[in-house]
Amino acid sequence: xxxxVDLAIIGAGPAGMAAAxxxxxxxxxxxxxxxxxxxxxxxxRAVTDPAPLPASVLGPDYHAGRTLAERFLACxxxxxxxxxxxxxxKGTLDLTGPDGQQSLTAKRIIVAGGAMERPFPIPGWTLPxxxxxxxxxILLKTAASAAPGAVFAGSGPLIYLIVAQYAxxxxxxxxxxxxxxxxxxxxxxRHLPGALMAPSYLRKGFSLLAEIRRAGIRVISHVExxxxxxxxxxxxxxxxxxxxRGEIATGTVFLHQGVIPNVNLAxxxxxxxxxxxxxxxxxxxxxxxxxxxxxxxxxxxDAGGILGASCAELTGEIAALATxxxxxxxxxxxxxxxxxxxxxxxxxxxxxxxxxxxLYRPAPQFLAPSDDDTLVCRCEEVTRGAxxxxxxxQCPGPNQLKAFTRAGMGPCQGRMCxxxxxETMAALTGRSPAELGYLRIRMPVxxxxxxxxxxxxxxxxxxx
Amino acid sequence: xxxxxxQPDRPLVGIVLSGRAVSAPEGEMxxxxxLREGFGPFRTTPVGGRERAAYCxxxxxxxCLVTIDGRPNRQACQxxxxxxxxxxxxxxxxxxxxxxxxx
Numbered sequence: 197x198x199x200x201v202d203l204a205i206i207g208a209g210p211a212g213m214a215a216a217x218x219x220x221x222x223x224x225x226x227x228x229x230x231x232x233x234x235x236x237x238x239x240x241r242a243v244t245d246p247a248p249l250p251a252s253v254l255g256p257d258y259h260a261g262r263t264l265a266e267r268f269l270a271c272x273x274x275x276x277x278x279x280x281x282x283x284x285x286k287g288t289l290d291l292t293g294p295d296g297q298q299s300l301t302a303k304r305i306i307v308a309g310g311a312m313e314r315p316f317p318i319p320g321w322t323l324p325x326x327x328x329x330x331x332x333x334i335l336l337k338t339a340a341s342a343a344p345g346a347v348f349a350g351s352g353p354l355i356y357l358i359v360a361q362y363a364x365x366x367x368x369x370x371x372x373x374x375x376x377x378x379x380x381x382x383x384x385x386r387h388l389p390g391a392l393m394a395p396s397y398l399r400k401g402f403s404l405l406a407e408i409r410r411a412g413i414r415v416i417s418h419v420e421x422x423x424x425x426x427x428x429x430x431x432x433x434x435x436x437x438x439x440x441r442g443e444i445a446t447g448t449v450f451l452h453q454g455v456i457p458n459v460n461l462a463x464x465x466x467x468x469x470x471x472x473x474x475x476x477x478x479x480x481x482x483x484x485x486x487x488x489x490x491x492x493x494x495x496x497x498d499a500g501g502i503l504g505a506s507c508a509e510l511t512g513e514i515a516a517l518a519t520x521x522x523x524x525x526x527x528x529x530x531x532x533x534x535x536x537x538x539x540x541x542x543x544x545x546x547x548x549x550x551x552x553x554x555l556y557r558p559a560p561q562f563l564a565p566s567d568d569d570t571l572v573c574r575c576e577e578v579t580r581g582a583x584x585x586x587x588x589x590q591c592p593g594p595n596q597l598k599a600f601t602r603a604g605m606g607p608c609q610g611r612m613c614x615x616x617x618x619e620t621m622a623a624l625t626g627r628s629p630a631e632l633g634y635l636r637i638r639m640p641v642x643x644x645x646x647x648x649x650x651x652x653x654x655x656x657x658x659x660x
Numbered sequence: 661x662x663x664x665x666x667q668p669d670r671p672l673v674g675i676v677l678s679g680r681a682v683s684a685p686e687g688e689m690x691x692x693x694x695l696r697e698g699f700g701p702f703r704t705t706p707v708g709g710r711e712r713a714a715y716c717x718x719x720x721x722x723x724c725l726v727t728i729d730g731r732p733n734r735q736a737c738q739x740x741x742x743x744x745x746x747x748x749x750x751x752x753x754x755x756x757x758x759x760x761x762x763x
Binding site: 334575612 | 661662663664665666667668669685687688689692693695696700701702705707708710711712713714715716717718719720721722723725733737738740
């Protein structure tokens with residue numbers, strides 16, 4: 197089955213939903229493709245059918261996403277949940293979904309695939325029972341499920357939010373091991389004037405920390421080393437902070453050190469990427485409207501650089517207005533006029549980012565392991581030692597590591613190791629991840645079977 | 661070990677986990693049920709035979725691969741509970757069934 201639209205949006209989080217609503221308002225024919233069964237992305241996951249928890253547990257910021265999701269569902273876009281894009285060629289997307297194999301041709305594509313959590317390669321991070329803080333939140337949002345007695349380890353707004361949510365739900369937390377480096381506050385301080393432009397973020401941050409303290413949760417600050425112990429599952433966490441050290445027995449550990457753009461789709465589409473030193477990650481090059489280096493592809497939301505959910509909604513709207521102008525259904529002037537208040541709001545809402553980026557910049561020892569046995573590539577089980585051996589044999593960058601070690605060639609297609617390979621090689625060579633480059637990401641951008649690629653058989657076509 | 665804080669408003673259906681019959685909310689994310697039921701490792705790795713289980717819960721890491729009704733390499737975090745499904749942990753590299761038995 198094949199169809200043709202003006203605009204295909206990939207991802208139904210805040211950016212994708214806002215882009216669809218805006219593009220539909222100006223009369224574009226829009227399709228929205230999303231892997232999840234319901235709109236919202238990860239931030240508003242299951243917001244139209246939330247877990248049966250008191251509204252206070254997940255909080256008003258989460259439940260506010262419902263209004264956007266409902267407007268999106270009513271906007272008249274051809275919404276395709278449970279579907280994934282695995283290939284694109286000259287504006288034609290191949291997808292698999294509930295109705296099998298389909299293709300879709302679009303004049304413009306907005307990539308709104310969102311973010312993922314930054315990998316956290318420490319000893320034992322592949323043991324069953326070790327998950328991400330985002331995973332803890334998804335389990336709470338979609339299945340009202342939580343792990344009593346878990347240890348949370350890491351840094352960044354999301355980890356404080358989920359710990360506070362556990363506390364509100366009455367789920368005991370064994371400890372929060374905070375890896376925010378000593379001195380980070382001082383470095384962040386010079387960005388405080390910007391942060392004060394939108395003081396509600398600061399207020400929310402302080403109130404989360406106060407909530408965690410009030411709940412009596414054990415917080416260990418400035419943790420400098422972590423090791424997860426266990427054979428076939430995690431059994432305990434060893435930590436060290438300055439001269440203090442300890443071991444906490446637990447069957448569940450949630451790790452987090454910020455989020456980074458999920459770059460695979462935009463990279464496979466051939467959009468040029470740059471290394472963002474402030475966010476310490478790769479992100480696509482974009483103009484202020486979200487246009488990528490490919491003139492038929494725009495990138496909105498955290499897929500284009502981490503700004504958070506409320507900015508994602510705004511960049512989605514801006515990318516849709518640019519698309520309308522590019523396709524001639526809005527004049528450039530009209531698009532500028534419509535976008536002006538959105539740009540204004542975006543400046544205001546994003547003013548906190550330099551402060552957060554400085555405060556929660558991951559410590560170098562958690563970006564690249566120093567222990568030779570620690571896995572960097574989870575799929576192909578490539579250790580730091582194997583990367584070091586390849587570097588000693590003059591392997592020049594992460595992409596060439598594939599040939600040396602198979603790193604990045606497993607089922608996750610480099611999503612979980614791409615950044616850590618660059619960081620590990622950077623730590624070994626003294627060069628920057630920007631110089632070393634990234635994995636070259638190719639289609640198919642998700643693993644599909646040969647059957648999916650071949651499409652329906654004659655028999656299946658006749659039956660349909 | 662995970663526990664459910666409140667019963668979701670979904671009908672319970674019977675599914676089979678490694679030969680054990682359990683009931684689970686229809687349409688819920690399969691990985692959540694496996695975590696609550698103490699399913700243990702979801703798979704062992706093809707390279708080193710090491711145990712793995714769900715890590716990211718959002719389709720990125722591919723560590724939650726299980727076999728559902730004989731079909732391997734299914735991401736438990738992307739699959740939903742359907743009445744009667746049978747789930748097995750995946751051991752090492754998976755062999756795809758031959759003969760077009762599409763789930």
